[in-house]
Amino acid sequence: NAGVTQTPKFQVLKTGQSMTLQCAQDMNHEYMSWYRQDPGMGLRLIHYSVGAGITDQGEVPNGYNVSRSTTEDFPLRLLSAAPSQTSVYFCASSLDPSGNTIYFGEGSWLTVV
Amino acid sequence: AQSVTQPDIHITVSEGASLELRCNYSYGATPYLFWYVQSPGQGLQLLLKYFSGDTLVQGIKGFEAEFKRSQSSFNLRKPSVHWSDAAEYFCAVGGRGGSYIPTFGRGTSLIVHP
Numbered sequence: 001n002a003g004v005t006q007t008p009k010f011q012v013l014k015t016g017q018s019m020t021l022q023c024a025q026d027m028n029h030e031y032m033s034w035y036r037q038d039p040g041m042g043l044r045l046i047h048y049s050v051g052a053g054i055t056d057q058g059e060v061p062n063g064y065n066v067s068r069s070t071t072e073d074f075p076l077r078l079l080s081a082a083p084s085q086t087s088v089y090f091c092a093s094s095l096d097p098s099g100n101t102i103y104f105g106e107g108s109w110l111t112v113v
Numbered sequence: 114a115q116s117v118t119q120p121d122i123h124i125t126v127s128e129g130a131s132l133e134l135r136c137n138y139s140y141g142a143t144p145y146l147f148w149y150v151q152s153p154g155q156g157l158q159l160l161l162k163y164f165s166g167d168t169l170v171q172g173i174k175g176f177e178a179e180f181k182r183s184q185s186s187f188n189l190r191k192p193s194v195h196w197s198d199a200a201e202y203f204c205a206v207g208g209r210g211g212s213y214i215p216t217f218g219r220g221t222s223l224i225v226h227p
Binding site: 031032035040041043044045048058089090102104105106107 | 117119122123155156157203205207214215217218219220
């Protein structure tokens with residue numbers, strides 16, 4: 001029972017580098033989302049998707065791109081990493097958007113130097 | 114838009130003492146409400162959730178929460194805290210229908226003294 005799988009778990013980037021955080025779920029959930037967690041800020045929504053081919057911005061989308069070519073995968077791309085993007089990133093998926101059935105990945109710790 | 118306020122950044126209690134973590138929400142109708150716990154370096158674990166019905170909700174690890182519509186609150190309680198309860202606690206609100214992805218509070222850090 002894989003649930004929501006995020007990779008990598010830890011990553012160090014140099015400023016200006018690009019990378020992709022991978023997220024995959026095997027529960028056939030339509031709704032997927034990316035959050036970032038910073039001390040004292042809770043979880044803030046970056047981008048979300050309500051189904052394959054459909055994405056939308058959350059609270060803090062700048063500097064991030066997403067795509068949803070399949071139901072299973074929802075990668076998060078940092079095009080040009082900045083120190084302000086040092087954070088813990090959580091991917092989530094759910095059957096419906098309300099949080100009723102939401103499942104979180106284990107998190108990806110990203111440091112930008 | 115929905116929002117969540119957790120007014121206490123840190124809470125310190127002695128082991129064995131009772132606990133109440135506050136959560137206030139803003140939402141136009143009856144929301145879905147959640148409490149999550151996060152231990153250091155770990156992901157999020159759902160403690161309990163409220164959708165409808167009985168306003169007193171029981172969760173895992175001996176936690177409970179009470180939905181008070183008149184106060185727009187969903188406070189988390191535990192009658193006797195254990196040292197292992199030290200963690201970060203997040204309240205969240207989700208919408209019914211539409212595309213209301215859950216909104217999280219900023220979290221309350223629980224410190225437990227022996």
